[in-house]
Amino acid sequence: MSATKFFDEIPDDEELIQWIKAQYLFHVATAPLNDGHVNVSPKGQPSLKLINSKAIWYLDLTGSGNETISHLYEPGNSRMTIVFEAFEGPPRILRLFGHGRVIERDDPEFDQLVNRELGAYGWPTPEVMPGARAIIWLNIDKVSISRGSSVPLFKFESHRDTLKKWSEKAEKTDSQYEDPYTLPPLKSLRSFWLHNNSWSVDGLPGYRHVLDKADEGFVRKAMSDVGLDYDYSLASRKGMPNWWLTLFVGVGVGVLLSTSLTLVMRVWA
Known part of the structure; x- marks a missing residue:
């Protein structure tokens, strides 16, 4: 059992790059800043594009939920992890830690990204499938590679078309x-x-x-x-930055304490 290895970017390893490209499934994890639900979403279909050793994106298809987009939009948030597991061949788990952003379908940048044929590593751009609502972009801060020896072996049959x-x-x-x-x-x-x-x-x-x-x-x-x-x-928070929210709460508490102190002094006067 070998120890987990950490890197600041995806290693310059052709075998690893080809392994990422060959995966049929990956998982995306995000969470709100304070309490709330931690979300993990499985992603299939040929929707992924590796830009370089520090950036990757995937085509976000319509789903019954909206947690990843909501978490990335939360002011002061953007934490995201993408996980790949080897279901065939030698065991391997690859985690890409970083900060994500949302590029919605009506954003001009969306069209710019999907109209680029090839990028680094000769990676083809995913086809814009029906129901695509956004591109989720991850700027990679850290990479970990571990063995994942308990991940079961599976054979891929086909993508679902439902x-x-x-x-x-x-x-x-x-x-x-x-x-x-x-x-x-x-x-x-x-x-x-x-x-x-x-x-x-x-x-x-x-x-x-x-x-x-x-x-x-x-x-x-x-x-x-x-x-x-x-x-x-x-x-009601919608786009309110966290530091503004903290400021408002702090001012409110300060006013409350000041008022209480004034009343106490009057009583004792």
Whole structure:
């Protein structure tokens, strides 16, 4: 059993690069800053692109949740880890630690990235599949490589096409309506984004493309689905930086203490 090895970037190792490229599955982990739910999402499909030894991105497809995007948008946050495991051949676990950012589909940078054919390592750009809502970019701070000797062996059969077929049909439906956001969410991609991707389960703002169309009801539903009570303090934060929130809380506590002290002095006077 060998010890875990750490690096500041992905090692310049052709065998390792080809191994990353050959993986059919990887996992993405993020979490809110204070309490809340730690999220781990499995990712399939040919959606990954290694830019260089310090950066990698993947095409984010529509999902029933929105945790990764919400966590990366949280002011002062952006922590993210991508994990690869060897399910065939010699055991290996590769972790890419770093800070992520979201590039939504209506952002000009999204088109710039997906229209680049090749990058470093001759890595092809993933095809923009139906239902793609964003690119998730990771700036790599640290890399770890361990053996993963307990990871089971599996044989890959095929990618599932359920999401692709549903997304194709939903996008086609959207194109036939002037305001697809009014359609039932299971028939419309944009309506689905609105109902399921506006907020995280902890009440953090999510997919900005539809956020202005969401209201308190969506936040309440997202939180009640996991047994949480609606928390207006979280929902109302939206884009408020953490240091501003701390400042407001500090000022409020200061005013409260000052008022209490004044009352006490009056009583004793």
